[in-house]
Amino acid sequence: MTNIIYLASAIGAIKTYHLHDVDNDTKSPLYPGPGVIASITGASLSKAKDAIRQVRYGSRWLDFPRTPAIKRTSDGEIEGALRLLGYVGYWRHLPGRQTLAAYLSSRTGVERDHPCVVVLSTHHAAVSGGVFCDVVSDGIVIDIDEAEGRRKKVSRVLVLTKRIAPSTIASREPASKAKKADATSKRDQLFREAVKAETGATRIKVTPNEVFVILPDQSGWYWLGSRDSLEEQILEPERDGRLRGNTAEAAAYRASMGY
Structure with a gap:
């Protein structure tokens, strides 16, 4: 900055x-x-x-x-x-x-x-x-x-x-820790919204390494994949990927990450 x-x-x-x-x-x-x-x-x-x-x-x-x-x-x-x-x-x-x-x-x-x-x-x-x-x-x-x-x-x-x-x-002042934490929190929220929009999940749980969701036709948690892999699918979507990356929420997450 x-x-x-x-x-x-x-x-x-x-x-x-x-x-x-x-x-x-x-x-x-x-x-x-x-x-x-x-x-x-x-x-x-x-x-x-x-x-x-x-x-x-x-x-x-x-x-x-x-x-x-x-x-x-x-x-x-x-x-x-x-x-x-x-x-x-x-x-x-x-x-x-x-x-x-x-x-x-x-x-x-x-x-x-x-x-x-x-x-x-x-x-x-x-x-x-x-x-x-x-x-x-x-x-x-x-x-x-x-x-x-x-x-x-x-x-x-x-x-x-x-x-x-x-x-x-x-x-050239470095961003404060509070501002960095706030930016990270916003990106995490956008990632969660993107995954929910891409999968139709009703609930989502994100750990540092993995992502779990509850889908509309399920009652328990379902392991969706590693966080790194899912982030890559949203940031660089492919036709045969599990997440297509074509929702507005996915586009918002890509924009927040500079893509």
């Missing part, structure tokens, strides 16, 4: 001295780029990944047979995804490649309290005031003094200074 997620239109100020624990609502491990975006914006990890996909592929990725995986991300993709989510700022390149510890202690101006994407020698991290979040912390916000890898080199920093109106982000 393809949806367009409309983000909140209200534009608030940049929240200083603050990051979010990453909400990993996916089944995949946490990677630096999506994790940084989720921690700064508060968006779920799946939404952060969709924002990166939109920057990388445009909305055409919805036409791909599979959702593209998001693992490695470039500086530009992170900046573009943050812009889609309503966060903009500027890049500052650090001369001499300071260590993370040196950078954190030497910050001045807006870098001291605004959220920043810090490009380390191994990965991206999020910093805002005295808090820190990256893949090493498993997406949990920690104190900057507890951050590991403080000797890693910092090459550049994206300083986020302003909120803008967020953009719409294309998303």
